[in-house]
Amino acid sequence: MIILGIETTCDETGVGIVRDGSEIVANVVASSASMHEKFGGIVPEVAAREQIKVIIPAIEEALHFVQGKHFKIDAIAVANGPGLIGSLLIGVETAKVLAITWNKPLIAVNHLVAHVYANWVGENVKRPEFPLIALVVSGGHTDLILISSHNRYQWLGGTLDDAAGEAFDKVARVLGLGYPGGPEIERAAQQLTPDNLQSTFDFPRPMINEKNFDFSFSGLKTSVVNRVGQMSNVSGQVSKIAYEFQNAVVDVLVRKTIRAAGKYSVKSIVVGGGVAANSQLKNQMTAAGEELGLRIFFPPKNLSVDNGAMIASAAFYKKKTADPLKLSANAGLYF
Numbered sequence: 650m651i652i653l654g655i656e657t658t659c660d661e662t663g664v665g666i667v668r669d670g671s672e673i674v675a676n677v678v679a680s681s682a683s684m685h686e687k688f689g690g691i692v693p694e695v696a697a698r699e700q701i702k703v704i705i706p707a708i709e710e711a712l713h714f715v716q717g718k719h720f721k722i723d724a725i726a727v728a729n730g731p732g733l734i735g736s737l738l739i740g741v742e743t744a745k746v747l748a749i750t751w752n753k754p755l756i757a758v759n760h761l762v763a764h765v766y767a768n769w770v771g772e773n774v775k776r777p778e779f780p781l782i783a784l785v786v787s788g789g790h791t792d793l794i795l796i797s798s799h800n801r802y803q804w805l806g807g808t809l810d811d812a813a814g815e816a817f818d819k820v821a822r823v824l825g826l827g828y829p830g831g832p833e834i835e836r837a838a839q840q841l842t843p844d845n846l847q848s849t850f851d852f853p854r855p856m857i858n859e860k861n862f863d864f865s866f867s868g869l870k871t872s873v874v875n876r877v878g879q880m881s882n883v884s885g886q887v888s889k890i891a892y893e894f895q896n897a898v899v900d901v902l903v904r905k906t907i908r909a910a911g912k913y914s915v916k917s918i919v920v921g922g923g924v925a926a927n928s929q930l931k932n933q934m935t936a937a938g939e940e941l942g943l944r945i946f947f948p949p950k951n952l953s954v955d956n957g958a959m960i961a962s963a964a965f966y967k968k969k970t971a972d973p974l975k976l977s978a979n980a981g982l983y984f
């Protein structure tokens with residue numbers, strides 16, 4: 650079964666074509682991130698306008714990969730939430746029109762669930778085993794979910810304030826680094842020399858010892874902002890601050906995910922969302938999980954950030970179809 654998946658929840662326009670939930674035929678991603686750089690965060694109005702401009706060219710480009718091949722698109726999938734309403738509308742309305750004019754089934758996918766399914770994309774890769782704990786860490790979300798089989802989710806907890814990716818973006822901004830901040834912080838942290846790795850700032854690790862599965866990153870962010878405000882020479886300390894901030898976020902994410910995995914006796918841990926592209930998170934989670942005999946899954950970097958292939962993969966496992974005359978964008982969609 651070949652599904653065309655559309656992703657327009659935020660500042661990326663993604664169109665993926667995926668066979669049987671795993672084999673990528675096409676995965677086209679256009680991003681307006683550079684247009685938001687000078688604001689240090691996304692401007693929803695600008696993001697929505699860019700979505701309108703690039704959605705049709707992105708679909709056409711993806712369809713080029715199908716031309717001359719012996720298969721056709723069997724269904725249309727779209728992320729109908731959560732996200733920015735202006736951006737979401739473009740993808741949802743486009744998908745509805747395609748489903749009606751091509752007379753194909755339409756499948757509506759939760760964007761957060763799709764981040765988890767990025768781990769099912771790719772040929773000849775091992776698949777996560779159920780039950781599993783999924784950690785979704787993106788610019789807008791930090792959630793821990795217990796998934797007992799395809800389509801059976803139990804939300805365990807999430808952030809009470811800033812999402813992990815949002816904290817990366819804000820700290821990058823006070824350090825004078827670019828947007829999106831995650832990759833910039835990671836790059837700055839990697840500049841540190843081995844003799845400079847000892848902790849000097851002792852940034853807090855909020856809620857790390859609490860038994861619940863909630864997170865809070867705004868206090869950590871404020872702590873970094875305050876320390877930077879007290880410094881006379883910030884530029885000489887950027888790598889060190891980035892390194893210690895990243896360690897604090899990763900410590901909390903790993904500790905809480907591992908605790909959830911232990912409590913629910915799962916077989917795998919699956920991580921998804923833009924922050925899953927972080928190597929420190931991947932290394933630390935993998936080491937901690939394997940020590941407990943768990944299998945740990947991170948998508949390749951291009952599938953960690955928003956893309957259409959993950960939408961098509963999630964749709965393959967969801968199967969339930971939506972009425973193209975009734976489907977609407979839902980900015981606040983949850984599990």
Ligand code: KG4
Pocket residue numbers: 659786787788789790813814815817818829830831832835922923924925926927928953954955
């Ligand atoms: O999933 P995503 O592309 O969009 C949302 O659904 O929000 O996630 C974007 C977030 C941004 O906050 C970005 O700074 C963060 O993912 N991110 C990273 C890395 N790459 C992207 N955070 C930490 N380390 C990275 N390498």
Ligand code: ZN
Pocket residue numbers: 760764787788922923954955
């Ligand atoms: Zn996302």
